[in-house]
Amino acid sequence: MRQYVNIQLISKIAGINIESIITNNSKSIIHSRGINISGNKKIEVRNIVKIFGRSPQKALSLLEQGASKQEIFEKTKQNVGLYDVNFDVYEGETFVLMGLSGSGKSTLLRCLNRLIDPTDGHILIDGDDIASMTDKELIEARRKKMSMVFQSFALLPHRSVMDNVAFGLEIQGISKEERYEKAQEAITKVGLKGYESSRTSELSGGMQQRVGLARALATDPDILLMDEAFSALDPLIRSEMQDELIALQHKLKKTIVFVSHDLDEALKLGDRIAIMKDGFISQVGTAEEILMNPADDYVSEFVAGVDRTKILTAENVMKRPEPVVSINSGLTVAMQLMKKHGISSIFVVDPEKKLQGILLIDDVVKAANEKKFLKDIMITDVPTVSPDTPIRDSIPMIAESNFPLAVINENQKLMGVIVRGSILGSLIMKEDEHNGNT
Ligand SMILES: Nc1ncnc2c1ncn2[C@@H]1O[C@H](COP(=O)(O)OP(=O)(O)O)[C@@H](O)[C@H]1O
Ligand SMILES: [Mg+2]
Numbered sequence: 193m194r195q196y197v198n199i200q201l202i203s204k205i206a207g208i209n210i211e212s213i214i215t216n217n218s219k220s221i222i223h224s225r226g227i228n229i230s231g232n233k234k235i236e237v238r239n240i241v242k243i244f245g246r247s248p249q250k251a252l253s254l255l256e257q258g259a260s261k262q263e264i265f266e267k268t269k270q271n272v273g274l275y276d277v278n279f280d281v282y283e284g285e286t287f288v289l290m291g292l293s294g295s296g297k298s299t300l301l302r303c304l305n306r307l308i309d310p311t312d313g314h315i316l317i318d319g320d321d322i323a324s325m326t327d328k329e330l331i332e333a334r335r336k337k338m339s340m341v342f343q344s345f346a347l348l349p350h351r352s353v354m355d356n357v358a359f360g361l362e363i364q365g366i367s368k369e370e371r372y373e374k375a376q377e378a379i380t381k382v383g384l385k386g387y388e389s390s391r392t393s394e395l396s397g398g399m400q401q402r403v404g405l406a407r408a409l410a411t412d413p414d415i416l417l418m419d420e421a422f423s424a425l426d427p428l429i430r431s432e433m434q435d436e437l438i439a440l441q442h443k444l445k446k447t448i449v450f451v452s453h454d455l456d457e458a459l460k461l462g463d464r465i466a467i468m469k470d471g472f473i474s475q476v477g478t479a480e481e482i483l484m485n486p487a488d489d490y491v492s493e494f495v496a497g498v499d500r501t502k503i504l505t506a507e508n509v510m511k512r513p514e515p516v517v518s519i520n521s522g523l524t525v526a527m528q529l530m531k532k533h534g535i536s537s538i539f540v541v542d543p544e545k546k547l548q549g550i551l552l553i554d555d556v557v558k559a560a561n562e563k564k565f566l567k568d569i570m571i572t573d574v575p576t577v578s579p580d581t582p583i584r585d586s587i588p589m590i591a592e593s594n595f596p597l598a599v600i601n602e603n604q605k606l607m608g609v610i611v612r613g614s615i616l617g618s619l620i621m622k623e624d625e626h627n628g629n630t
Contacts, residue, residue, distance in 0.1 A: 233316075234415065234447040235281040235304065240313035242299050242471075245270035248311045261470045273299040274310070274471045283414075286441060286448040290458040291468030297451040300468070301417050304449060305338050306330055317415070335364055338415035339408035343423050345400045347407075349393035353384060356392055357406045364411070371410075378406040381440065398429035405437075409444075418450045422457065434460055455494060459483075459503055467491050479503050499584075506586055506599045507579035509615050510608025513598075516541045519548045519567070523560050526551050537595040539606055540570050546604040550574050550595055576600045579607055583615055590615065 243251045251270035254263070261272045274296045281287040289297045302308040304315060306322055315322050317337060325333060339360070347356050355362075357378055361371035379388060382402040387395070392403055401421060408416055422430045434457060441448060452458050458465045459479040466476045467490075475487035483500055486492040516539045517526045530538050530553050540548040549570035559569045575589045576598045590597050590612055599608040 232283040233280045234283045234285075234318065235449070236314075236316040236319075237277055237279050237281075237300075237304075238314040238316070240274050240277040240300070240303055240315065241311045242273035242296075242303060242308065243270050243311045244273050252311075272471045273308075274303070277313070277471075277473055279466055279473060279476050281447055281449060283447055284445045285463045286450060286461055288458040288462035288465045289449065289451045289468060290455060290462075290465050291453065293453055295468040296471040297453070297468055298419055299471075301340075301419050301449060301451050304415075304417060305334050305340065307340075335360070335411060337413055338417055339411055339413040341401075341404050341408045341416065341418040341421045343420035345392075345397075345404045345424075347392040347400060347403055350391060352389050353379065353392060353395075353403050353406075354388040356403050357410050360407055360411045374412070375406070375410050378410040381409060381444075382406045383436070396429075397425050398433060401425060401433060414447055416446050416448045418448060420451055420453065423453070430457075437461065455498060459498065467494060480505075480508050484508070501584035501587065502582055504583045505579065506577045506581045506583070506597075506610060507608070509583060510579075510599045510610050511614055513539055513541075513606045513609045516545075516606065517551065517566075518543065519570075521566060523551075523556055523564070523566050523569075526566060527553075527556050527560060530556065539574075539596075539598060539609065540566065541606050545606055547574065547576065547598055547600050547606045548572070550598075552595065574598055577610075578602070586610060587615060 241248075241252070241255075245251065245268070247268065247270060250268045251264050251272060254267065255272065255275055259267075264270060264272055277296075277300060279287075289300055291297055299308055303310045304317075304322075306315075306325075310323070317333065322330065322333065348359065351359075354372065354375055358371040358375035361374055366374075376388070379385060382405050384399065384402050384406060387399070392400055395403065401424075404421070422433050425433060437448075438461065450458075450461055452461070462479065464476060464478055465482060467474045467482065467487075469490050475482055475491050477485075477487075480503065482491060483495055483498060483503055486495055515529045515533055515535075517529055519540050519542050526538055526540075530536070530551075536553045538551050540551060542548055549572040551566065551570055555569040559565075574595070575593050577586050577589065577600075579599055579601060581599075586597055590610065597610040598606055599610060601607050
């Protein structure tokens with residue numbers, strides 16, 4: 193109830209009608225960030241269980257009875273690493289495993305390339321169950337299909353950058369000439385050109401992790417497994433590396449599974465994020481889905497401190513642009529539409545829905561008497577944003593403008609409209625809903 197009072201209070205202060213917030217908000221649309229979730233499944237994780245210890249059966253039967261990880265450890269000394277974990281990773285996706293220390297992220301990541309053998313369940317890579325691979329097939333898959341990048345860099349300190357990057361190719365028995373060529377390509381990709389002959393021990397942390405990344409890229413794997421790859425770096429360097437990974441991924445389009453305990457990092461990098469707790473997955477979703485609809489109290493608490501205005505975009509909070517008026521219409525049509533819908537402004541579009549401008553009711557009423565045309569009174573200097581503009585950047589525009597903000601795509605097409613209420617609504621409603629007070 194407390195939250196509801198809060199919302200009433202906030203809306204009262206802001207001078208906004210609570211009903212309109214609720215309606216606006218229920219119309220907002222959630223999109224993932226450009227990844228086709230109906231695309232090819234690269235990795236399928238099915239009912240994975242990992243119990244550390246010699247008598248997993250004891251732990252399993254307690255798990256089935258609903259015992260917690262802690263209770264099971266106290267009773268059986270078996271450590272539940274993962275329990276009934278399910279998710280898919282799509283080709284080209286950056287999928288983040290996120291959770292507190294000990295929640296099972298590294299265990300799960302290592303199950304993907306069978307550095308750890310799961311106690312139960314299946315993992316399919318390109319449709320093939322890796323549990324049924326022979327040792328030879330597994331080694332082949334590890335070398336060619338996936339590479340791992342570690343937090344600790346795991347470099348050979350006294351060898352050169354070139355030799356470290358070429359190392360994975362060397363153990364594959366590739367000729368010196370070819371491996372140097374491929375290593376050089378990878379070194380260039382991560383921005384280390386010029387450092388080929390430096391010893392890795394002479395490099396800064398950020399540079400060392402670039403070497404780690406280049407080494408992983410050198411074998412040209414489909415899948416990159418990254419375990420807290422940036423966690424050991426200073427904040428500034430870390431943020432820089434995140435940006436570069438995003439830029440690199442834009443070009444390379446690998447499938448990346450990235451482990452992080454840092455929510456900001458997860459939200460920044462992940463097309464989708466799995467939030468883990470005590471070996472379970474609490475929720476899988478896009479940053480927007482997780483922020484707007486946390487699955488349980490654990491996730492809510494996790495995301496409570498996140499600045500939603502940085503994550504949510506215009507697309508998440510916009511309303512359908514209805515009604516609009518055609519540039520070829522007369523002013524009486526515009527006036528009727530505005531009266532019928534009880535609105536004081538209306539966007540004008542061309543036959544292709546491209547934004548032309550906006551009409552204000554006062555101007556329309558005046559002009560109708562003076563027998564003017566729509567084009568005479570249309571305001572063309574309309575503030576616009578693109579669908580992926582963070583709300584943070586839209587807020588000042590809305591504050592300064594007397595009319596709704598138009599959301600247009602790269603072809604100038606009017607995609608949506610943002611009114612003040614829709615932003616405020618999206619920022620406060622979801623927490624409230626989660627507390628059962630809708
Ligand atoms: N080799 C191991 N033997 C016993 N328990 C382990 C082992 N590796 C991990 N665990 C336990 O599994 C759980 C998950 O660990 P981990 O996957 O390392 O978590 P995270 O990477 O999220 O910090 C923890 O309780 C940890 O103590
Ligand atoms: Mg870990």
